Each structure stands twice: as structure tokens, then as C-alpha cells.
Amino acid sequence: MLRHNDGVVVKDPDRAVQHAITLVFQTFLARRSASQVVRFFRDQGLRLPRRHRNCATVWRTPTVAAVMTILRNPAYAGAFAYGKTQTQVPPGGGRSQQRRLPSSQWKVIVHDRYPAYVTWETFARIEAILDENYATYGQNKRRGIPRQGAAMLQGLVYCGRCGHKMAVQYKGGTQYLCNYLRSQAQAPVCQRLRADPVDQHVIEAFFDALAPAELDLYDDALEHRRQQQMEVDRAQHYTIQRLEHAADQARRRYEEVDPAYRLVAAELECRWEAALQALQEAQAQYARLQQPPEAEARQAIPPELREAFRTLGQSLPTLWQQETLNRAQRKALLRCLIDKVVLDRRVPDTITTRIVWRGGAVSELEVPCSVGRLADVSNFSQLEAQILRLEARGKSDEDIAQSLTRKGFRSSHHAELLPSTVRLIRLQHGRLHRYWGPRPRRVSGSLTVSQIATAVGVKPHWLYHLISRGRIGVQRDEETGLYLFPDRPETLEGFRQLRDGDVSELRY
Numbered sequence: 001m002l003r004h005n006d007g008v009v010v011k012d013p014d015r016a017v018q019h020a021i022t023l024v025f026q027t028f029l030a031r032r033s034a035s036q037v038v039r040f041f042r043d044q045g046l047r048l049p050r051r052h053r054n055c056a057t058v059w060r061t062p063t064v065a066a067v068m069t070i071l072r073n074p075a076y077a078g079a080f081a082y083g084k085t086q087t088q089v090p091p092g093g094g095r096s097q098q099r100r101l102p103s104s105q106w107k108v109i110v111h112d113r114y115p116a117y118v119t120w121e122t123f124a125r126i127e128a129i130l131d132e133n134y135a136t137y138g139q140n141k142r143r144g145i146p147r148q149g150a151a152m153l154q155g156l157v158y159c160g161r162c163g164h165k166m167a168v169q170y171k172g173g174t175q176y177l178c179n180y181l182r183s184q185a186q187a188p189v190c191q192r193l194r195a196d197p198v199d200q201h202v203i204e205a206f207f208d209a210l211a212p213a214e215l216d217l218y219d220d221a222l223e224h225r226r227q228q229q230m231e232v233d234r235a236q237h238y239t240i241q242r243l244e245h246a247a248d249q250a251r252r253r254y255e256e257v258d259p260a261y262r263l264v265a266a267e268l269e270c271r272w273e274a275a276l277q278a279l280q281e282a283q284a285q286y287a288r289l290q291q292p293p294e295a296e297a298r299q300a301i302p303p304e305l306r307e308a309f310r311t312l313g314q315s316l317p318t319l320w321q322q323e324t325l326n327r328a329q330r331k332a333l334l335r336c337l338i339d340k341v342v343l344d345r346r347v348p349d350t351i352t353t354r355i356v357w358r359g360g361a362v363s364e365l366e367v368p369c370s371v372g373r374l375a376d377v378s379n380f381s382q383l384e385a386q387i388l389r390l391e392a393r394g395k396s397d398e399d400i401a402q403s404l405t406r407k408g409f410r411s412s413h414h415a416e417l418l419p420s421t422v423r424l425i426r427l428q429h430g431r432l433h434r435y436w437g438p439r440p441r442r443v444s445g446s447l448t449v450s451q452i453a454t455a456v457g458v459k460p461h462w463l464y465h466l467i468s469r470g471r472i473g474v475q476r477d478e479e480t481g482l483y484l485f486p487d488r489p490e491t492l493e494g495f496r497q498l499r500d501g502d503v504s505e506l507r508y
Helices: 015-031 034-043 064-071 120-132 180-185 195-209 212-256 262-289 293-299 303-321 327-337 380-392 397-406 419-428 449-456 460-469 489-500
Strands: 048-051 057-060 080-082 085-088 097-100 108-110 157-159 167-169 175-177 192-194 338-347 350-357 362-368
Touching: 015 034, 015 048, 015 064, 015 120, 015 212, 034 064, 048 064, 064 120, 175 195, 192 195, 195 327, 195 338, 195 350, 195 362, 212 262, 327 338, 380 397, 380 419, 397 419, 449 460, 449 489
Parallel strands: 157 338
Antiparallel strands: 048 057, 080 108, 085 097, 167 175, 175 192, 338 350, 350 362
């Protein structure tokens, strides 16, 4: 940015400067890491523009600090901001430190004040990505070899709170446990998560990654890479033009000096040679990084290999369930595509799962998990209101459970809503469920359980027990909600034989 004497701020007129700053933002949004931006610029032989004290533009080797300065500067989003930092003194005393505040706590923000390189929404998204990347995921990167344990993500799981690798614990069921801070500083355990639901969702995402649709995404990625390479070529062209201008300027200065003034002539000659050497190195690196046409052809998936991937994506889920692959082999297959999995239980009934794939792509999943109390379900108040509303309309517990399950509601220990959960909430509010009014004591042409129990001389509970065990085969009458039997003498005789042990079961 340049400020004119009248106070108007404009973009630097040098197109190389504008393109370099734009490329920083584009590369970060694609790779989601400041260190990856630095690595990309260095691999391509590119430099970053910096404003010198005398207002001259100097080009320097990119560093993480320089990239972070560009990414976190709201001026590149067209905004003027004041009060972005806060001075803090450590509790035990010592030197004060500057702490950067989130944008929501800045004292002054004036939008559309400067010419922008990115929108404010993009700038806010970049801030969120940088805050997520702050966790110390770099510690303990070793995975270990795949073993035969039940935890399919062994060696890949990291804690989303402290950033340390999570251990596997099989006592009390397969669990992922973050106990690093406990072992080092006797701090409480960060997280203890059930492994089965996480493994199941991650494996499903792994199968989706092998689906035929992902081959089209690969083609899109190649096209995006070609577009990015075009932007890099443009930046390198700007660099060569800038170095050519610097070499030509050094040549003119050398030719304009008096040859008799040897001290000045020698210094200008050295500067000219240095400018020519920098130009030659840039041209050589540009030629070295140019990708031949056959290299792009090699990156494309051949038709026979594409068909093989399609077949693999369809057959692997079947092979996964069979004994063809042992657990160690399944884990090795997961590691072919998955770099790491970050888990964070932000709410009691949901585990936010972030899958980092090989190559840097990221997928986020919301994995439901069981909770100890029904009140800990995130939408419990809505669930309660829906149950009471449907019960008032005369719906049965089973109908309410099926209807609300389709809307995404669940019980505390199951992925679907159980009728027993509906009944529990209903009874807590004093709602006694009656289907079609009080049940009749007598039904013409039929015998009820209580009538048969009185005639045969047994307890009704004994008959209900045999019905639940399947020894008395009968269906509940839909109209009355009762178990009805034919009102005939042979019916009572059959129950007397069942009482005396002469028969083991009855069917009606």
C-alpha cells in the first residue's frame, strides 16, 4: 500500500508486488498453512516484497513471520483497524508482552477504507484457519507400526484441545485417551472418547474417498494445479522483468561514470555483475521448474487405472467385512490416505472429527456419541416439546419415535429415538397414554387373559410371561389393545393342559 501526499491510500503500482501479495492469499486458502506458503514460494524461487525504511520496495526470501504479517493485516481486506493488541504483564511479574486480540475485540474497525486484495469474509475465514492451526500438532509425529488391536486409528488420532497424540486404551472398551498432560504435569485427562463410533465414520469417509466421484475431484485438482502453475509463471516472469530492469540500470550507471574514477567504476562494475548473476540464476531456476508437456500427461489417470480404481471402490467395503484382511492390514490401508485424525468433543453428544488426508485436504465430520443423561443431548428441549406436542394429538410412543428419528432426534445411548425414551419423557410430564379410551372388561365372542386366568385358576402374570416367551402364540387386537382368544370350551381345555404340563405351547 502507498499513501499519497493528500492522504489517499492506493495499491502499489508495481504489478509484481500486487501479484505476489495476491498469490500469498491464494496459496494459503489452498494449503491452509503459513509454513506451506513459505515452502511453496521457496520451491518456486519466489520472493516477497517488503517496504524499506526509505519507502523503497525490497524483495526478500519469504519467512513464516512475513507471511503471517500479510495474512493478519486487515488493510489487505480494505479495513482500518485500531486496538488489535493488548499489553499483558505475567502474574509473577516480569517483562510485559503484547497479545493479539480476536477481531471481535478490536476497538475500531472501519471497512472499505483501503483498496482490498481479499474480501472481509475471506479475511475472517483466514483468521479462523490460523487460530485452528495454532494447536501443537507437531509433537510426537511417529505413528508406530499397525498392530492387531481393535482401534483402527491407532497412531493417527490427536487431541483437538491440547494437540498431543491420543493413546489407545482397551480397559472398559476401546477408547482414545489423551493423557499426555497428566503424565507430564499431573493435569486432568483432556478427553476420553469411545473409539467405535469414530472408527465407523472415518472408515465410511475412507470408502467415500475411493468412490468414483473422487476421480472427478482428482481431475478438478489437476486443473486447479494448472491454474496455480500459471499464476506462478506470471510471478516468475515479473521477477525476471524486475531483475532485467535492475541489471540494465546497473549497466547504465556503470557506463555513465568516468572510467578514470577507478574506485567508483570498480564498485559499479561489481554491482552490475551481481545484478547479472541474480538475473541468470532466476532464468536458470525458471527453466528448471518448467514442467514438460509429458509430465502433465503422466499425472492424468490412464483409462485402465481409472477402471481399476472404480472396481476397488466397489469391492473394498465387501472385503473389509470378510476375514480376507486382518486388522493390521486394514490399518495400513487407512494410513495410505489418512495423515491424522483430530478429535474434539465440544458438546457432550457430538465428537467433532477432522480428517487430514495425504496431500493436505481436510474433511470434517460430526460423530454422534452416547451420553450418560438424556438431558445432555444437545436438542433435548426441542425433543421434549415435540414429544408432548405429538402425544397431545393422540400419537403412540412407537409412532412418535419413528417420526422424530426421521427428523434427526436420538436417545442418549442410541443413534435413533427409542419408544422407551418417548415413554419416559411422557410420564415425567404426567401424560398417561391412552390409545382409544379405557379397555373393555369383556369382548363378545372372545376371552381375555384375566377371564382365562380366573377360569383355569392361574395368575394373569403367568399367562403374560408365556406370551412374551412365545409359548402362547397370539397377536394383540388392534382395536382394543388386548390379547383375545376364542370363547370356546376347547380353548379353556388347552390352557388347563398347558397348566398341567401336558402341552408346552399353544397357538391361536
